[in-house]
Amino acid sequence: MFHSLSPQNSQFLLRGFQCHQNPFRLLPCISPPKSPFQSSPLSVRCKLRGLRHRIDSIKSTQKITEAMQLVAAARVRRAQEAVINSRPFSNTLVEVIHDINEQLQDDGVSVPLTEVRPVKNVALVVITGDRGLCGSFNAGIIKMAENRIAELADLGLDCTVISVGQKGNCYFRRRNRTPVLTVDRFIVGCGFPTAKEAQVIADDVFSLFVSEEVDKVELLYTKFVSFVESEPVIQTLLPLSVKGEVCDENGNCVDAVEDELFRLTTKEGKLSVERENVKTEKVEFPPNLEFEQDPVQILDALMPLYMNSQILRALQESMASELAARMSAMSNATENAVALQKSLSVAYNRERQAKITGEILEIVAGSDALLE
Numbered sequence: 001m002f003h004s005l006s007p008q009n010s011q012f013l014l015r016g017f018q019c020h021q022n023p024f025r026l027l028p029c030i031s032p033p034k035s036p037f038q039s040s041p042l043s044v045r046c047k048l049r050g051l052r053h054r055i056d057s058i059k060s061t062q063k064i065t066e067a068m069q070l071v072a073a074a075r076v077r078r079a080q081e082a083v084i085n086s087r088p089f090s091n092t093l094v095e096v097i098h099d100i101n102e103q104l105q106d107d108g109v110s111v112p113l114t115e116v117r118p119v120k121n122v123a124l125v126v127i128t129g130d131r132g133l134c135g136s137f138n139a140g141i142i143k144m145a146e147n148r149i150a151e152l153a154d155l156g157l158d159c160t161v162i163s164v165g166q167k168g169n170c171y172f173r174r175r176n177r178t179p180v181l182t183v184d185r186f187i188v189g190c191g192f193p194t195a196k197e198a199q200v201i202a203d204d205v206f207s208l209f210v211s212e213e214v215d216k217v218e219l220l221y222t223k224f225v226s227f228v229e230s231e232p233v234i235q236t237l238l239p240l241s242v243k244g245e246v247c248d249e250n251g252n253c254v255d256a257v258e259d260e261l262f263r264l265t266t267k268e269g270k271l272s273v274e275r276e277n278v279k280t281e282k283v284e285f286p287p288n289l290e291f292e293q294d295p296v297q298i299l300d301a302l303m304p305l306y307m308n309s310q311i312l313r314a315l316q317e318s319m320a321s322e323l324a325a326r327m328s329a330m331s332n333a334t335e336n337a338v339a340l341q342k343s344l345s346v347a348y349n350r351e352r353q354a355k356i357t358g359e360i361l362e363i364v365a366g367s368d369a370l371l372e
Contacts, residue, residue, distance in 0.1 A: 048355070051348040055341060062337035068133065069330035072323045076227070079192065079320035083224050086316055090309045094240075097306050100299050101240060113209065113303045114240045121158040123184070123214040124148060125201060125237070125311070126172075127221040127318045128165035130189050134326035137222060137230065138167040141318075144232045145220050149181065160184050160214055162204060164315070184208065193315035195308060202307040209238050221314040222321040228328055230321035237310055 046054070101114050126145045128138050145161070145168075152159045161183045163172050169186040185204055189197065208214045217238040223231045 048348065048351055051344060051351065055344050055348065058337050058341045058344065062334055062341070065330045065333040065337060069327055069334060072327035072330060076320060076323035076327055079316065079323050080224065082192070082316045083313075083320050086309070086313050090313045093302070093306055093309055097240060097299065097302050100295050100302070113206075113238060113307075114299075116239045117212075117215050119157060119215040121160060121214045121216075122152055123160045123162060123205065123208055123217045125162045125164065125205065125217065125219050125314075126168050127219070127314055128163070128168035128171075129318070129322040130166040131322075131326075132167065133329060134322050135329040137322050137325040138165075140230075141220060141222050141232050142168065142171055144234070148218070148220065148234060158182070160208070162201065163187065164201060165189055165318075189315070193312055193319055195312055198308050198312035198315060201311050202304065205237065205307065205311075206304070219310070219314050221318045224317045224320040224324065227324045230325060235310070235314070237307065240306075 124145060126141065128141055132138065149159050149161075159181060161172060161181055162185050163169050163183060164187045166188055169188065172181065172183050173186075175181060187197075187201060205217050209217055216236070219235040219237050221233065221235070223233045225231055
């Protein structure tokens with residue numbers, strides 16, 4: 001029943017065992033070639049069962065990212081239309097208020113919300129998102145807010161923050177760096193921006209500016225440019241700009257004269273984007289415009305509407321930028337999941353081939369040993 005092994009057979013079995021540990025040492029021809037799409041091989045240190053679990057997990061993650069991409073793509077269309085439709089109204093309203101304000105200044109009448117006084121304290125309305133998974137959207141606007149706070153501190157000015165959005169609220173609650181920051185209020189958004197939500201922010205800004213607790217109010221939000229591009233901007237809200245334009249802190253106009261409307265379509269079963277230019281017409285008022293009512297009463301009635309419209313526009317721009325950033329981030333995550341799944345499948349096939357080859361070599365080595 002039992003056979004004694006000669007030194008030659010023992011050496012052969014040892015070589016067979018070594019082949020089982022590394023089957024590609026004796027059979028270099030069955031080593032799979034390197035894929036031209038991989039710059040470096042994927043190092044996997046788990047067995048077949050672990051690889052199968054990882055592949056299944058990545059498939060589940062891919063389904064989640066695809067679903068989030070589709071949801072963001074469906075919502076960004078509505079947000080984009082709101083942005084495009086609100087820009088002409090807000091721009092025209094600023095021009096009307098500017099013309100009335102200019103006439104009042106010629107008559108020597110002053111309105112509290114248009115009064116320019118020495119700046120000692122600046123209020124920053126920082127608008128962020130309520131959720132993550134949108135790339136660098138929240139980090140970009142928070143970084144701009146920190147840079148602006150540092151600039152004001154270097155100028156010796158105090159700063160008060162009104163935080164809008166869950167991500168910004170969490171950041172400013174945990175912030176413990178210098179300079180010491182005063183946060184006037186934390187506001188949490190609820191889905192798509194509404195006039196009621198903008199009115200809450202406008203009332204807080206109005207009370208701070210009229211009571212002279214702050215001398216200037218700035219809006220920090222992300223301007224929607226396209227599905228793949230967004231621009232954090234700083235807009236001066238109060239006092240009203242003397243140019244009749246929506247300007248940043250340097251006096252540069254941030255109005256969009258020509259908007260780009262993006263339409264989502266499907267080509268070959270995948271999402272695609274079509275671009276269309278939409279021009280925003282500016283209305284010029286005659287210089288001899290006369291008002292039937294007192295201009296002060298008209299301006300007092302329009303200033304709350306101006307603040308509400310500008311804040312609502314900033315909220316809509318920020319929402320559209322957040323959804324576009326989330327759609328882009330989930331698209332990249334889906335592509336990365338597909339690539340990682342392919343790499344793990346190649347590694348799984350290699351491990352499976354190595355295991356089968358090792359078992360075959362072990363059987364052949366044992367059979368040869370028994371025959372000899």
